[in-house]
Amino acid sequence: MATEIKKTKKEFYEEILKYDLTEEQATFIQHEIELLAKKSSKVKKIDAAIAELENKIFDMLCDSPDAMTCTEISKAMNFEYSTQKISAHLKKLKDANKVKKIVKKGKSYFSVECINVPNEQIFG
Secondary structure (H helix, E strand, O other): OOOOOOOOHHHHHHHHHOOOOOHHHHHHHHHHHHHHHHHHHHHHHHHHHHHHHHHHHHHHHHHOOOOEOHHHHHHHOOOOOOHHHHHHHHHHHHHOOOOEEEEEOOEEEEEOOOOOOOOOEEEO
16 A cells, blocks of 8 residues: 655645636635745744754853753853753754763763763763
């Protein structure tokens, strides 16, 4: 059984425009397509902002001689972002194998390379 590729809303609307429609119906469909495009651009902006923050965190860890906690990263960014937000992005970076997580005495440290943290347990 072949898998069928699902059509997007935009593709359905564009297909509907091929039929004989009243001016009001065509205008409505065009407006719906514009709204979908606007929504898509908003998602792209959010994705770009997420990537920018992850790059900031990664660069900070690259520049740091020691492993850092979420609180230390937040403090270094003048508390511009919460520790929870930083923690979520560090998890993404860890899952992508870009950073290492080090647990020492129940506290999580993150680094690009495992340096200056004695008796570390590395999870990654």
